[in-house]
């Protein structure tokens with residue numbers, strides 16, 4: 204290993220250690236078990252060396268925004284680390300549903316009926332050749348921002364009913380990305396309420412800047428990128 208690689212490995216390991224301590228402290232101060240919060244390391248735009256550094260530091264759960272980028276980075280790593288868990292956290296086009304089902308263990312961005320239909324078809328196809336069925340989270344656009352992905356809160360129950368109850372998709376929870384420039388706490392609270400009303404237990408919320416708040420509102424998964432890998436280029 205050359206010096207700069209060694210530096211990056213040490214740096215990522217140090218940031219991960221500090222981050223895990225902050226996650227545990229936030230859980231404890233919310234009266235929760237630290238083990239109830241999963242850290243999803245968001246490696247978008249990061250090269251193989253950064254991902255390798257996180258793996259060397261024991262990190263096993265990763266998030267990627269784009270199917271193509273993940274296809275280029277992860278298949279061999281998954282072969283080498285059968286316990287690696289890969290989450291799709293960016294928008295998914297229906298024509299990439301099958302590729303996403305074949306690669307990811309969790310799809311966090313199910314946000315419309317058409318995509319639910321496409322995922323059901325893709326899962327049947329992939330399962331027929333012996334593949335697994337990824338868990339699905341429903342992405343909720345809690346801020347009702349027109350340009351942002353996610354089902355609006357008042358339509359969430361309908362989408363959950365379609366995806367989980369009619370199509371039989373393994374829907375386990377909800378995900379949200381609160382609007383920039385406003386308090387995130389009300390959005391986290393709203394996501395928790397929608398989950399409760401629909402008997403869902405997984406809450407994916409909180410990023411580098413707000414994961415402690417999210418944990419206070421019941422996040423079971425936090426998606427953290429820059430606090431692990433440094434600022435994106």
Ligand SMILES: *Cc1c(COP(=O)(O)O)cnc(C)c1O
Pocket residue numbers: 245247268292293380410411412426427428429430
């Ligand atoms: C990039 C990204 C993150 C991580 O953001 P950081 O602020 O770098 O922690 C989390 N969730 C989603 C959906 C993202 O696109």
